[in-house]
Amino acid sequence: MSAAVSLEERERLLAGRDLSIDLVRVCCVLLVVVLHSLMLGLTVWPDGAIGWRNVVQEQPWFAVASWFGQLMPLFFVVGGFASWQGWRSTVRRGGGAGEFFRARLLRLGTPAAVWFVLVGGLVWAAAGAGLPMPVAQLLAKGLGMPLWFLAAYLLCQAAAPLLIRLHERHRSATILGLAAGIVVVDALRRVTGVQEVGLANLLLVWPLVQQLGFLLADGTLARLRRPALAGLAAAAFGAVGVLASSGLYSPDMLDDLNPPTLPLVLIGVGQTALFLLAKPGLDAVMSTRPAQAFVGLAGTRMMTVYLWHLLLVIAVAGSVLLAPGVVPAVGTTAWWFARIPGDLVVLFVLFLISLGVARFERGPRRVGPVPSAPALVVAGVLAVVPPFWAMEAGLDLAGFVWGAAAMSAAVLIARGRPAA
Template sequence: MTDTLERQHARSIRPEASTRPRTGVRRDASVDAIRVVLLGMVFVLHAMMVGVGVGPDGPVLENALEHQAWFGPVSWVVQIMPLFFIVGGFSSLTHWRSMRARGATPAEYVVARIERLVRPAVALVAVVSGSLVALSLAGMPAELVGIAGFRIGQPLWFLGVYLAVSALVPAMVRAHERAPVLAPLALFAGVVAVDVVRLSTGVDAIGFVNLLLVWLLVQQLGFHLADGALDRLARPTLAGIAGASLALLAVLTVAGPYPVDMLVNLNPPTVCLVVLGVAQLALFQLARPRIRAWVERRDAARPISFVGERAMTVYLWHMPVLVGLAGLALIANAAVGLPLPEPLSFGWWASRPLWLVVAAAVVAIVVLVFSRFERTSRPRAGGRSTRGAAPGNGATAIAAVSAVAGVAVLLVAGFGPLPAFLSLVLLWFARRAPSRPVRRPAVRVSRAIP
């Protein structure tokens, strides 16, 4: 039944979207390119948020864009996480189907994904926590160290959620293949139900159930993108879907109970992110032919691949670099009087281009240093250990939970010595899940990030 469905899906996909390189994982120039663009947007957004200065009580490290009324409409453009998970769903589906066709089990896929995502995270936790401890011993105020750790840890929510949804890819692909319409509708009903309960009770903690439901639903949209469902839609239809989604989003936020700021809707995730994701999906589908043509015309596939292979390293390390540069600015202010313009003042805006250039250059250097932890990650023969064993389902589930918990500890408790140590233990355990011996040929796994 599954083979029949896959043949039907394959016939519906356009030839240019279904070419397969030797790795066996289907690549799409538009998906690879937009992932790099989205990564750049995340960096620019976080760089613009850095507000550093000296107040009456000492150094200040704050989010310069927080609580700004004008930022709400802007967030509709810069909140790109829905599209990030959509293109992740595209790549995850093609990656898992490629492994499955060569005999890999769901557990092997999950262990390979854990290995790929956790390795660079271990390096980050070790270096950042060690650096913060050193700064504390050197006399930096505990409050400032805590703020630095909090700011560095904020983007890690993505890693935790991405680990969780990646671990569920085989199950969600099965649901997609058996019920391509019912599966996302069921998830959508769950998202709406969580929002209704949260808004009616006023208990925000209930909304964090949508950390899983919202992003699983958005990932399912990526499955439909990979299967070519959107290729069959006319351009006016896609434009209509985008317009209707944005109109609904306006009703939900301007007249409805949700905030206009899409970054506020991120914590906890709400149905607004799903609606925004549908609009982004339609707009991306409209732009895909031009993106492919641009990649071919500029011969940009190689630099795009270069960045893509280091994407998780860029994501994990850009915030430590930004916080570190902010700290250096404070030191320079105290030592040589380096001016620190008031956030959002004319001088602050005028200094942003230089700030972005310097930050991008330092991020590039740091990524070149630490990308070896990501690029040298070689999943153990499709999830198997080097001893020729494949992971069991139970051990794989424990490993996935351990990996997510290792990130959650940092999000809740910060980069203190004890939380960092516990996080490292959990992440290390996630990579050393017990395995059972099997007798099957090894499966080669692509190192590309979905």
């Protein structure tokens, strides 16, 4: 009986889903884990200071490789696809923008609030147990590195209902307007020399990349033939090369990530075209039960993997401090090969952690009526400020405290008062 129920539940969950989209989402997050393990090499400098060395970015091939390995644009594309479907589902139920955003905020903010509390507690406990303060501060700052995604994604989710309406009524004008805004912001940043001007592109670059997901969801891109898709990918990556050669932008997409710039949009276009070219093969893979089981398991743990992986990557990198004569020196051939067992350890421990905390990705079990628009605005601001601050200034020990308070308050406001 239980086997039949689980099969029915599985069929219900898979019905109507584009499983190749789910596969891409999972692979993007897992690749982030691998890339961060390559980027974060803990090093003891000759003067005894402890710091990070980004070994992979030092390689001559890294800049061009980042056009394909920097998968955040593709993640926002598939996120736009999911937002389109989620908004359609909300409208069919009679819901509106408030209900849509509340659901997204709870799905993202609840595991983030738990992360701030638990990881912040670990960092404070480590400092109290005798971990040198410079190391504790370095640890805290490093742990905040991936949180920019949370701020950017929440902003996209808040804007999704409006942008979907604009996409349906004024598709070309919306895309061209966002693109023009990005060009203006990039130009102002170069002319003034004020890097903070580029932060305005958080409101333009990622929403424009999200629009590509809408084009994917409404079938526009699916109507392109394979030669056209190949030409689109070549044109997009070729344009990135032209912009990089001109000196206007860095060829390294890690440098162009925060603040985000125009090349990331072009990378998103090229990666989306490559995804559509590979989609028949991905659909074939996702027709198999092992692939469906893997994506089904990993797909319910994506925020957990994203939030918690850097703590484990740092712990593995920190083993050089405990056994400097045994652990390979950063950047050596042995160090590169050691990334394989290191990543496997990280992924295994992440799975163990997910057994306890992944349930928070479903949000609170009980929620009240959808809060008013002003209350949701306050909740959204409270949820965006901590990851935005971590992106700009990095977390410190105090940052975990007020970040946990702000994120928890956002979740409580969005949750509302459940009925008795």
